[in-house]
Amino acid sequence: MERIDRTDPGEPGARQRESAGERTAGEARSVPGGRAAPLASFAYTAADEEKRRGVRRMKTTATGLLLLVALVYVLATWAKSAGVGGWPGFVAAAAEAGMVGALADWFAVTALFKRPLGLPIPHTAIIPTKKDQLGASLGSFVGENFLSGDVVRGRIHALGVGRRVGAWLAEPEHADRVTAELSTALRGAMRVLRDSDVQAVVGEAITRRADAAEIGPGLGKMLERIVSDGGHRKVVDLICVRAHDWLVLHGDSVMDAVQGGAPGWTPRFVDKRVGERVYKELLRFVTEMRDMPGHPARASIDTFLTDFAADLQTDSDTRARVERLKSEILGRGEVQDVIASAWASVRTMIIAAAEDEQSELRLRARSSLMALGARLATDDRLQAKLDGWLEDAAVYVVTTYRAEITSLISDTVASWDADQTSKKIEAHIGRDLQFIRINGTVVGALAGLLIYTVSWALGA
Template identity: 45%
Template sequence: MQVNTEPSTRSESPGGAAAPGGPGRRQTVSAGDAEKASALRRMKLLALSLLILMAIVFVVAFAFQKQYPWLEYVRAAAEGGMVGALADWFAVTALFKYPMGLKIPHTAIIPQRKDQIGASLGEFVETNFLSEQVVQEKLASVDIARKAGAWLSGPGGAERVAREGAAVIRGAFTVLNDDDVQAVIEGMVRRHLIDPPWGPPVGRVAQRIFEEGHHHALVDVLVDRTVDWVRDNQDTVNRLVTDRSPTWVPSFVDGLVGDKVYVEILKFTRAVQSDPEHQVRRSIDKYLKDLAQDLQHDPVMIARAEGIKAQVLGDPEIRELASRTWGTIKAALLSAVDDPHSELTVRFKAAVHDFGTRLVVDPELAGKVNKWIGDAAGYLVKTYRSDIAGVITDTVARWDAEETSEKIELQIGKDLQFIRINGTVVGALAGLAIFTVAHLAFG
């Protein structure tokens, strides 16, 4: 709630009942500040009332002290009370403004030394509060990991994290420009996939595969398929023989030759199929291992690999790949976060709930998390403590001098009025004691 107060003149008389503010100036304050301002006015009025009371008592006692000698003691007490009240009024008022508008040296301390006060306050906070040790000890005593774990594993914790995470993802996709993201993906593809030569890394991977024999299963599949094809295509073999024989060869001879060729081919492929150490298999192994070496060390083979890469992944293909990649990721994530029952959301909630439970029941994990948090907070404080404290200094420096005085007086002015009240009482007692001692000693 916001309320408006109508301040009166800024300069304060010994009564000090005026609210902060200048002539005709309206200041919008919160309800809490309005309540503090009201309490401050009441305390100023009380302190002024005691001063006025001391003055009235002094006048009456001074007027009738000859008729009633005992009033001399009352007069002395009232006189001391007025002196104490005025002295403490001056001291309190001098903190915030010029007393009665008189520019007496070393008054209006806060407005005049605002920047130095802000710098000192920032240095005080930096030294005593933004200490790496203080922050880490406080975090250690709080045991954030277990409290966070209890919340995450409790009712609604995982759902809240998932909901806020979905909002963050949607917001990020709203802010991100598709073209910019695709350009980033394209740049990463070029830098990590396209620009480096393919030959040596492919050759190293192939060499390991071939040396460990992982390619034998593929060779077996190819040999098996070859045997099956030959077995099922005798007519094709015969036709190939007939088509390539001279025209003057009789057809029955072509048939005999075709059958013979077919039988030999089938026998050969089955021999390759049944013998793991067949010469053909060893030749294939040697060829593949030589190819792996050439891909790593032969400039001609490396250049051929680069040519194949350039043909397969040119600029249009790379841009299309980046576009498809980003489009797929974006569509999948948006679809998942918009559906509370999607597999991604369900698994994410389960993972969050499980992590929270582990933080509660696993002291070792909780200790590690607490240490991570403490180390991170300590690093941030150690690195940015001056910047954080500088916020206080810079904020105070931007304040208007009179506004700063008003803010501080509003916070502590009520308590300072007790100085005036106590000064009035102590002054009265001191005045009475001094007069009594002097009267007894010299009267």
């Protein structure tokens, strides 16, 4: 915006020029007290200049009315001095009072934004000189009347947020929109998180949790239930079947192993016969275990597992051994790698589910949101609970951070340049203020006419 350099016709005898050093709308100026420079959005703009032209037109009208009543006063006074009786006195009194009212209101309006006629009159140029105090008062006013706990609580309660949110969420298209937004946020969060950090946290959490809890008694109870329910028998059946099949396929390897462990002084044919015998007996034993549910070896396994389950729960030595084994397993690098790599799998699964509109995750989320919305829309108790949470949260925020919120107002006003602030406010409200001058002229003239009439009627 170019610097304005013109006479303001709305101020009698005052030639207003913009200072040569005044900033343009885009310039910044440091503010005393270390405050930030004026906000760019508050800069004096071309739209403000257009409004200011309207203010100048109204100033011209108000000043023209002042000049008119002054001319009427001169003519009426001249007519009265020329010996014209009657009406000149009334007109002169009305015009004189109109001039007084116009000048008084001109002074009052002008004093808001600048010093009338440039004179250092006390309590003038109120906006430029009292800007900071006005900002502080505005902040205090907002804090006391808009940021009080009762006001905020009453306003939120009147809104009926729970019912409105419920009715909105119950609509399928709205639930789809919320689900899509949540999926986008979830994908973003998954991509922002560093795998190494999450893996370290997950690994540490699992390890710490495992170290803190003794697993022996729990394993004992679980094993006891499995044995009592016969759940281990399928495992034994599977082992017997696989052992039988392996012996059938690797008979030569078994016999070679037996022959290789024989003393060197025995004849080879004896070693071979012994190996064959051992292999046949082993195959027979495994086959009988596979085919006979009541085999004595199976009963021995049941007894062993039952005793082991009891030892895991009651025997301190067995429990200590299990704890040492647990610590050794958790301390191995392979186990830590498995724990850490679990996050990568979970992350990939979550991202894929969030991206797929027909995934079980999104479908369930959508269904849950719609169910929640339908319940919120009809359940008065749930609505009251949600509204209460929101009210408490809002009250906590405004009561805890009221000073910070109000300081935003006062600090922002304090950061504005005084001249720019005065010009901008005048551009927005100055046109209406000029009607005060016009009304002052009219009301003053009527008051003067009334006073003169009453005095004349009383013979004063």
